[in-house]
Amino acid sequence: MNYRIPSGTRDILPDEQRELRAIESALLRTFDDFGYGEVSTPAVEYEETLRAGGVGALPSYRVLDDHGESLALRADMTVPIARVVATRYGTAEPPLRFCYIANAYRAVRPHRGQMREFLQAGIELVGAPGAQGTAEALTVLSRAIEATGLRRFQIGLGDASLYPALLDAFEVRGEARERLLNELSSRDFVGLDRAVGSLEISEEAARTLMSVPRLRGGPEVLDAANDPVSAAVGGLRDVLALLDGDIAARVIVDLGRAPRLGYYTGPMFEVYDPELGEPLGGGGRYDELLGRFGRPLPAVGFAVGVDLLHAALTGEERSAQGPATGEEGHS
Amino acid sequence: MNSFGLTIAVPRGALLVETLDLLDGLGIDTAEVRSNDRKLLFEDVGIVTMRPSDVLTYVESGAADIGITGKDVLMEQRERQVFELLDLGFGPCRMVLASREGPDAGDEALRRLGVVRVATKYPRIAADYMERTGRQAEIVEVKGSVELAPLTGMVETIVDLTATGTTLRENGLVIREDIARSTARLVANRVALRVKAAAIDEVVERLRG
Numbered sequence: 001m002n003y004r005i006p007s008g009t010r011d012i013l014p015d016e017q018r019e020l021r022a023i024e025s026a027l028l029r030t031f032d033d034f035g036y037g038e039v040s041t042p043a044v045e046y047e048e049t050l051r052a053g054g055v056g057a058l059p060s061y062r063v064l065d066d067h068g069e070s071l072a073l074r075a076d077m078t079v080p081i082a083r084v085v086a087t088r089y090g091t092a093e094p095p096l097r098f099c100y101i102a103n104a105y106r107a108v109r110p111h112r113g114q115m116r117e118f119l120q121a122g123i124e125l126v127g128a129p130g131a132q133g134t135a136e137a138l139t140v141l142s143r144a145i146e147a148t149g150l151r152r153f154q155i156g157l158g159d160a161s162l163y164p165a166l167l168d169a170f171e172v173r174g175e176a177r178e179r180l181l182n183e184l185s186s187r188d189f190v191g192l193d194r195a196v197g198s199l200e201i202s203e204e205a206a207r208t209l210m211s212v213p214r215l216r217g218g219p220e221v222l223d224a225a226n227d228p229v230s231a232a233v234g235g236l237r238d239v240l241a242l243l244d245g246d247i248a249a250r251v252i253v254d255l256g257r258a259p260r261l262g263y264y265t266g267p268m269f270e271v272y273d274p275e276l277g278e279p280l281g282g283g284g285r286y287d288e289l290l291g292r293f294g295r296p297l298p299a300v301g302f303a304v305g306v307d308l309l310h311a312a313l314t315g316e317e318r319s320a321q322g323p324a325t326g327e328e329g330h331s
Numbered sequence: 332m333n334s335f336g337l338t339i340a341v342p343r344g345a346l347l348v349e350t351l352d353l354l355d356g357l358g359i360d361t362a363e364v365r366s367n368d369r370k371l372l373f374e375d376v377g378i379v380t381m382r383p384s385d386v387l388t389y390v391e392s393g394a395a396d397i398g399i400t401g402k403d404v405l406m407e408q409r410e411r412q413v414f415e416l417l418d419l420g421f422g423p424c425r426m427v428l429a430s431r432e433g434p435d436a437g438d439e440a441l442r443r444l445g446v447v448r449v450a451t452k453y454p455r456i457a458a459d460y461m462e463r464t465g466r467q468a469e470i471v472e473v474k475g476s477v478e479l480a481p482l483t484g485m486v487e488t489i490v491d492l493t494a495t496g497t498t499l500r501e502n503g504l505v506i507r508e509d510i511a512r513s514t515a516r517l518v519a520n521r522v523a524l525r526v527k528a529a530a531i532d533e534v535v536e537r538l539r540g
Contacts, residue, residue, distance in 0.1 A: 109410065154525070154526060156525045186409075187412070187413065187414040187415060187521070188414075188415045189414065189415055189416050189417070190415050190416070190417065190418045190516060191415070214532075216524070216525055216528040217528055217529075252525050252526070252528065254525055270525075272522045272525055272526050273522075274522075274526055276393060276522060277391065277392045277393015277394065277520055277521075277522055277523075278392075278393065278412070278521070278522060279521070279522065
């Protein structure tokens with residue numbers, strides 16, 4: 001007989017599970033080495049709680065329980081851990097360090113190969129403010145991925161507060177400001193240029209608003225910045241200065257990151273591997289989320305997709321075994 | 332592979348020749364693409380060819396690093412996670428709402444039936460536009476010549492892309508409303524944009540000219 005399972009879900013059979021477990025163990029070992037304690041929370045929570053953050057990955061699947069209360073499947077682990085911190089660690093002395101490997105659930109678009117249920121591994125560092133905390137999260141991220149054996153990954157590092165700070169500096173407000181942020185977060189540079197072109201600001205300010213989001217590269221990107229950009233990237237400069245040399249070498253500074261997930265308030269990062277067309281994970285600083293749960297503490301965290309990490313690893317393995325395509329010598 | 336180390340998604344059809352001219356200007360040899368319209372993958376020069384509506388699929392997945400397609404495709408597939416880098420200016424056309432000559436059948440349908448039927452290859456653009464303008468519409472998606480739909484009485488109006496308006500005119504249709512303008516755009520994969528930043532920036536700089 002052939003029984004179907006919902007699209008966007010899948011069975012994992014022994015050969016794959018063995019490889020996934022090896023990745024999970026390497027990640028957990030690293031998290032543990034850095035002092036992060038593993039937590040599990042229910043996959044299903046009160047919808048009200050999952051929405052209390054008001055931003056970020058909101059739940060897509062809900063049911064009514066036998067008392068008529070709305071339950072929902074979590075869309076990430078950041079919100080449940082914020083709940084745990086507020087509820088179970090209400091008076092604990094920060095910093096708090098948690099890690100997890102857990103399934104999360106999101107809505108998918110049909111025929112796009114997206115998963116409704118996917119396994120995430122990550123950490124949350126609560127109560128460690130500023131560059132110090134961000135650098136620690138980036139260090140754990142980098143060391144954990146290295147421990148799985150992935151070699152060519154890079155970390156895109158941007159700052160959710162950068163573009164808003166520039167808009168403040170140039171006194172772009174109201175509808176125009178929304179429009180610019182919207183073009184940026186929808187990745188439309190043509191639209192961004194047009195929106196900037198319609199502003200009544202100096203030519204130099206317009207040039208800055210158009211060129212800064214396009215800047216990507218090594219730390220020299222930050223050195224080249226002049227005011228007001230220089231002031232706005234100070235936070236990134238501090239983070240970079242705290243990273244080990246080999247980790248800093250993996251960083252692509254990216255001044256075009258927009259505050260898309262809503263809860264990021266400062267530095268944000270994404271993990272890229274040349275074998276994958278999409279980021280295999282990411283994270284950032286979210287200093288306001290915990291306050292919405294009644295325990296105002298700064299926090300930073302990341303999540304990587306275990307399946308994506310696995311795909312990148314197999315891709316790197318295949319590339320290392322010799323080029324199957326005509327691309328050798330051009331990388 | 333080309334000297335930029337980038338795999339480029341090139342649209343077949345109306346945008347093909349100008350796209351290839353552009354690539355020639357970058358020093359990428361497109362002679363074989365021009366001479367062979369059956370072959371799809373040109374590894375030596377890093378070019379893959381496809382329908383314009385497939386370009387975003389390949390670029391989003393990372394199978395191509397950058398690509399060229401129309402703004403109409405970007406508007407219809409708005410949720411695609413690709414970066415729109417440059418307006419290339421060529422391939423200008425308009426997204427329009429059209430219906431048969433004479434009294435506007437769309438207006439009459441709205442007035443008397445409360446809903447207008449709209450045939451289109453761009454169901455999202457059409458639905459968004461009708462919603463934005465406060466009209467109830469039933470969107471009918473067709474794959475081929477949209478002009479046929481109102482002529483057979485299946486729908487009252489169509490939403491379609493037109494460059495000169497000739498095909499519409501020849502089928503007895505008139506443009507009632509302008510919805511949007513479209514030109515060719517350069518798009519990039521979100522990982523390539525960071526990992527291959529220098530190569531992509533060079534392409535953008537040279538195309539911006």
